[in-house]
Amino acid sequence: MARAAQLARVPLCERHAARGEVVPASVVNHRRPHRGEWALFIDPENHESVCKPCHDGEIQREERAGSIGA
Known part of the structure; x- marks a missing residue:
């Protein structure tokens, strides 16, 4: 339900939009990894609409490099 609400909103x-590009989002990413913390998991302020290529590429690289959720 939170996923549908985020993608409707x-x-x-958001990554492409920041570059002036229009690409539909299909994944809801957590801006900060929730690491099992329920409040952070469901917090709409922690949700980011992204496309699958951004989630599976750019965001995963950031997470592996430790530049997210430090």
């Missing part, structure tokens, strides 16, 4: 990939 922000239907475009």
Whole structure:
């Protein structure tokens, strides 16, 4: 339900939008990894609408590099 609400609220990939590009979002990413913390998991302020390529590429690289959720 939170996923559907986020994608209804922000239907475009926020990463692409920041570059002036219009790409539909299909994944809801957690801006900060929740690491099992329920409040952070469901917090709409922690949700980011992204496309699958951004989630599986750019965001995963950031997480592996430790630049997210430090």
